[in-house]
Amino acid sequence: MNIILFEKNELRDGCVILGDHRAKHIVKVLQSEEGDSIRVGMVDGAIGTGKIRSMQRKYPFSVELSVQLTKKPAPPPAIDLLLALPRPIMLKRILSQVTALGVGRIFLVNANRVEKSFWDAGILNVEEYRPHLIHGLEQAVDTRLPEIHQYRHFRPFVEDQLPLLASQYSHLLLAHPHTEKNLSQSISSATEKRILYAVGPEGGWVDFEVEKFLTVGLCPFSIGTRILKVDTAVVAIHSRICQEMEHC
DSSP, X not given: OOSEEEOGGGOBTTEEEEOSHHHHIIIIISOOOTTOEEEEXXXXXXXXXXXXXXXXXXXXXXXXXXXXXXXXXXXXXXEEEEEEOOOHHHHHHHHHHHHHHOOXXXXXXXXXXXXXXXXXXXXXXXXXXXXXXXXXXXXXXXXXXXXXXXXXXXXXXXXXXXXXXXXXXXXXXXXXXXXXXBHHHXXXXXXXXXXXXXXXXXXOOOHHHHHHHHHHXXXXXXXXXXXXXXXXXXXXXXXXXXXXXXXX
């Protein structure tokens, strides 16, 4: 936890009182004292400092902070992720990891090789997935939550929604091992627009899905011959895209 985040409704008269894992972190990990200042931020808001006014160092831990927010949040990351819904335990890891790396929007979509039961998982409820997003922000020292969009039916999404989204992006990338084009060849020019990359389920996209993506304008690319788990592929591709954007 490299920044202490709090919700807007927790800030009252310039102060925040913490009594959960954040207070424990300040006491046990940071080993802060009264009068110390720590880095804080409001979720979807500004970043600043919190001066410790009082604290309870034994369980139940409690910390009162006097907050000053002086730095605007960073602009939304320029990368969005289109992800075939993975198994719930893997989705938890992916949400935290890509939020830490920096993602503006995550589109969770259905696919032929996505098990129907995945759509009934509790992690798809905002109150369950939001803590994983915040965990990623705490790691990366950011406050801006990515947007999460869910599409339970593949064909209506790719035929009706994706074409409307496509104009927002300079590059539409489709991770697909059965192509000779690599990522560097797919990102060839600098741009102020965003990049969308799509990662399929375990076993990959089926031919029908690939054809539909190609019709919308997604460009297939490969990152090599090794077969990766979805969460590994998402992070590896995201990192490679960031590297290519730095060189554009």
